[in-house]
Amino acid sequence: MTRALHTELAERYFLEDLPGATQLGARLNGILLKIDAGEQVTALQRQFLATTGLHALVILSDGKTTLGEFRAAAEQEQAARIEEASAKALKDEAELAERTESRAAAVKATFAAMANDPVLRRKREAKELRQHFGVGYVESEDYRRVMALLRQVANGQRLKVEDLAWLKTEADYCWTDELQRAWHALEAAALTKAWEQSGDPWNAVNASGHWRKAGEPERALRLTEAARARVGSSPKLRSALATTRGGAMRDLRRLDEAKALAGEAHELTPSDYRPCTLLGAVYIELGDLPSGHEWYEKAESLGAPRHAIDNDLRGLLMRSSMQDQQRIREFLLRQDPERFAWLQRWPSNGSTFANSKSAQATKSKDRTAFTEAGRHDHRSR
Secondary structure, rough: HHHHHHHHHHHHHHOOOHHHHHOOOHHHHHHHHHOOOOOOOHHHHHHHHHHHHHHHHHHHHHHOOOHHHHHHHHHHHHHHHHHHHHHHHHHHHHHHHHHHHHHHHHHHHHHHHHOOOOOHHHHHHHHHHHOOOOOOOOOOOHHHHHHHHHHHHHOOOOHHHHHHHHHHHHHHHHHHHHHHHHHHHHHHHHHHHHHHHHHHHHHHHHHHHHHOOOOOHHHHHHHHHHOOOOOOOOOHHHHHHHHHHHHHHHOOOOHHHHHHHHHHHHHHOOOOHHHHHHHHHHHHHHHOHHHHHHHHHHHHOOOOOOOHHHHHHHHHHOOOHHHHHHHHHHHHHHOOOOOOOHHHOOOOOHHHEEEEEEHHHHHHHHOOOOOOOOOOOOOHH
16 A cells, blocks of 8 residues: 555544554554454554544444544544644743743853853953963963063053063063054054154154054154154154154055165165165065165174074065065075075975964064164164
8 A cells, every 4th residue: 555545544534633544554554454444453452542532433443333423523533633732732832932941041140140250250351361462371380470461451551671571581472463563552652652742753763663563554654754844954863764664665565665765764874774674675575686685785784683684584585475485595595605594494385484483483583673773772872
C-alpha cells in the first residue's frame, strides 16, 4: 500500500490528524488496516483505541454501530482533538515565551550584578583601557605602573620624564603605536599652548614634531605657517621651522614642497645635518637614489649619528613597495657594501618583517631617532 493509500485510509476513518494513522508500521495504522479488512481486533488493540480516545472506532470494531453513526461520532472526536491540540500549542507557546523571558531577565540581572561588582568593573575597565592603547598582556611586576600611566594619558595628563623613560626601556613592549600617538598628541597640545602664550617659536618647532608623530601633519603645517610669520631673522629658527614643516609635507606625500623647504633650511644652516637627512629621504622617495645617498652622506659628515640614518632608511624601506625596497637595497649595497651590510639581511618578504619582534624594535628606534629637525627637542638651541 502506497503512502497515498495510507493517507486515504486515515481520512476515511477521520484520523488524518494523528501521525500514527498514516505511518506504515505504526500501531494505529496496523489496527486501521485490520478493521478496514473486516478482521477482529484483539483485546489489547481495543484497549489501545479506547485509551487513545477513539471511542467511535472501538464501537465500530465491535460491530455495534452503523457506518453513518460512526462517521458522525468520529468527526466530532476529530474536531475535539484538533481544538484540544490547538489549545495545547498556544499554551506551550505561552509557557515557552515565559521561560525565555524569565531566562533573559535572569541573564540581564546577572550582567547587571556583574556591571555593579567593583572588582569585575575594574577588570573590565582595565581591559578596555589596554585595548584602547593596543596593549596586550602586561607582566605582573609592571602592571600597576603601566595601568596608572595608561590612565594618566587617557585622562589627558602629560607623563613625567622618568615615567616616559621607564616605558621606553623597562616596559617597551607596552610602548605601542597607539600609546605613542596619544602621548605625542598630549605633548603637541601642551607645546602649542606654550607657544601661543609665550610666543617662543621653539615651542612651535617642537610642537610640530609631536603633531607629526601623533599622525596629524596638517596641524603641524598650520602651526608652522603661523610661526614662520613671527619668527624674525634667526637662521637657526627659520631653518628648524622649514625642516619640520618639510617633514610634515613629506608625511602628506607632498614631496616637491618638502624638498623645497629642506633646501631652504640647508641654505640657512649649511652646517646642520637635519635638513640633509630630510633631503636624503625625500630624494630617495622621489626615485633619485644617487642624490638621496649623497645627502645622507653629507648628513653623516655633519654629525648625524649613523644609527639614526640607518633607522631612517629602515622606516623608509618599510613604507616602500617590494619593488622599490629591492631597488633601494641593491643601489645602496653597490655604493658601499660594508657601510650597508645590514641590508644584506633585509627580509625579502616585507610583511614577515613587519610582524616580527625585530621589526617592532626597529620601528621603535626609528620613532625615537632624531633624524630630522622638528623631530627632536630644540629647546637647548
